[in-house]
Amino acid sequence: MCRPSVGWLLAKARAAPDRLPWASTACTARSSSQPGASALRSACAGCAGVPEAASAGDKATLPDPPGAPGSVAAPALAGSPVASVEAARGDVDDMRRIVARRAGCLFITEWSNRHSWPSIAPCESQQSIQIHPLLPPFTMSTHTDRALPTHRTADHALILGGTGAAGAAIASRLARSGVRVTLAGRGSAAPRLNAYPDLATLPWRQVDLRQPGALRQAARDCDVIVHAANPATYVDWPREVLPMMDAVLDAVAHPEVTVMLPGNVYALAPSPSPISEGAPARDGTENAANAKGRLRHTLEARLQAAAQAGQCRALVVRAGDFFGAHAPRGWIAQAMLPALNRPEWPSVPGAGVPPTVRRIWQPGAAGVGHQWNYLDDYAHTVALLLAERARLQRWEAFHTAGHWDADGQTLVARTADLLGQATVHRPRTQAFPWGAMRVVAPFHAMSREVLDMRWLWQQPVRLSNAKLRAFLQQDEPHTPWDEALRASLRIG
Template structure:
């Protein structure tokens, strides 16, 4: 039996790219939607289009049974209803199709005091950005409970992967690697939720293959690698071909620069995520994925670190 067709909206984004790779490698027919084909993927058809145009989204997903909605606005452009409007376009394009929408969630929905974040943990966002994500998920829940389409949310921690550009891993921790320095984000003993994107992409596939057994609206939490800042620092230093001196990220400098740079101002608002141990937990997803699903932590960090440092050196 042939596998379902998949369209990834936001093929140039990090989760979009890795979801496309994972579905392709699992034998699915995959298309990717975006304004430009920034990094063509062998075996993935590119569909040029604008996420602000509902008709173009409709055309892109017309023959897809699974739609991975990996669209995301720049970090400082979520407010003024813009993030909700982008999602509303996709919901309008999905219509009453009965298709499956897969949506990557994050931890912004929860409070700093939520030591363990389970799918049934009450959502108490403590930032405007978190409130936006809660509203988006509520909108998806309403549409799916009305029978329009199935929604599957997979929530994960901070991304890292080989070749990634623009995540905390490369933009913060390794931003001065060329100067022989690596930053840690908070007190070394505090844990943090990380998601190695090749593993997360495969998790999307594993859950998609169970979609016919799932309800109209489902939320899963991808545990990924929950590690202390000390462990992440040590793994990076062990993988690096040259010594890297450790220092704490200069948050006060970021805060000062944020007075003039909106992006940095928004980044500083999310500091609480690094200062508090917030772990994603989901036995149901673990059962779907099975034992020994993910890449071992040190191997994953090395796979992300080594090419980044090689590029820096070049």
Template sequence: MTQPSTVLILGARGRFGMAATRAFAQAGWQVVAQLRPGATGPAIAGVQWLAAQSDDTARLAVAAHGATVVVQGLSPLYTHKAWRRDLPGLTQAAIDVTRELGALLMLPASVYNFGETMPALLREDTAQAASTFKGRMRIASEAQVRAATQDGCMKAVVIRGGDFFGSGTGSWLDEVMVKDIQSGMLTYPGPMNVPTAWAYLPDMARSFVAVAERRHSLPAFEMLHFAGYQLTGQDWADALADIAWEQGWLPTDGKLRTKSLSWLLMRTLGLVMPQMAALCEMRYQWRTPHALVNTRMATLAGAEPHTPFPQALRTALAELGLLTPRKEHAVKERTVTMQAFERSAS
């Protein structure tokens, strides 16, 4: 009987780390899930939680003996100071244990690398011209990983996605967009008609599994794109309006209200809150249409996992504790109302 493959996931209690932990376990892998000392993880079949420092290479390598894949789910805090101080070390910790295991390192990445001049279609070979501090740090981190593959002791693959949502808190969705959704209000950070790239983390994590299962076909270093969704603010508003109707969040006129994020307020807060200042740097992404082209991913692993957007959004909101059980009578009421409207208009 064939033994299941083993994966070591660093930062497994983080948003991406947890999505990857679940995805690999559901696919039948044995998962060694690292978290910081003193933390705990939920009981998941096939998952061994390991409380250890991320740079304790010897302990991690022993616990994950035989692992063929390492997933880098570690990330610094939001501030420039934290990124400058921590990102090179976190990247090196992942490299060190991957080299010790002779494994494949898988690194989630963002569109930060492309900067304000990015074209509408972002391909794997699109020139990277980061215009922000975090974008330049991301480029350096990926170069650090690439350099570590040159002597044949490990392989690595970078998988780039759009703005993350799903699998917990800490995204634009929960921190800004749906903060007032239970009052029937969507706050959107950019123009409502500009399409931008989004990655639903459970789908992106399943793509990691698909690529890991084809690791023998990979070169020493590969860069892939996860296409995910290309959505406008209006797409978000339309999907949220349906859910808000069901939940009874809409005002008496039945319309979801929208407002723009106050970037002036954000910049003012950024004078005393480094996290806000860091977010303000990324404003250009909301004004610049962009989508990720996944040609190499499709060639390697076939069609990427794709949860229909309304379903993904509903699940993400439920994970945030915002949804009560679906009100079927509200769904019926809206259906009847729409049918009556369509008959009267015909």
């Protein structure tokens, strides 16, 4: 039997045009282009259909309403936004309901994106509640021991930085899982979306985070905001990172909106053992030389404060260095194998043979482990967590294990081997020219920023995913090294 999501309505209620659309069966959902369709289909999975409901003007004979003699009363709501007539009237413009008919009764199956699911609390008394001025009041039951989730899974996600490496990967995974996705970013999306065929049909919003009004408009009906936007270069971090977060928080339309932030290890202290979410951040004087670490610590603290103050929900998923087919600003493409960004390099696997590569730069010291995260695995993990939003606290942080390069040489060695197989010439590996960067750093801002992060290649920083595995009750998504590297190098 399909259980009512909120409560039973009194019989013979008539639908208001454009407010209470009739449904033909108990499992009928509104168009998949509207938010909430996936949640409704899940809630009604397995229900048997009933004959198409009569029009709103028909006066069909319906069973006794809940609360009538011999009927079973529905559960009472605690903290519901419809606990009074005045609250319902004041909020009616923000409510959208899908009404289905089963066995001659109506029940509400969905609230609008701007409301959370009300939770059910045991109660010793009945109460009469009126949902809408056009509907008669109905009686809610006295007790239950089953609680509904406090909010739904992501029905509409806005991806800031939608054509960046992490943003595009997360958008692709969410779209494939049935979530309605809107991409947003600076400028035109056309040049970058050519690399993501599965994202080409998604709506695009040109949004500058320095203009909060535009972002508020784009985020007004979203359940999830993925803040994957970064400043254009490392040099812009001190000036832009925190104002960008402030703009995102300013755009949150409702306290139940989840702001998801891809995290990194910049603010963490090196450790010989895997680092848990509860490890202290490496800030203050201890990390005085690492400006980006201090910024990252402040960024996450600002998001955490907003979540704990009830402004939004927050989810941070930390990872090591990203690699993948479309990571043009990652360490591999920018520093270790710059040829990946050449026009002659295949844009997709199987599109051709990559040009001959003579050398791969090795930035890490021999024997020092380094954590990498394959973008597709990371995006899959984020999608799994967002699908379980009902179980998340208002502030949650998770660590991913990714691909651990125990001696710091595995990724470079396997990359050289795979390129050798594809081009018949195996490139040699060579130590990254840190000394030359120190020479030019006084005159070159980008070199100074890269040198600021060298400590990540001199000391191991490995994340523990124990909390993640316990929460998901499964292993973290993990693609084997060679398969992930082949996709990243775009070779068949």
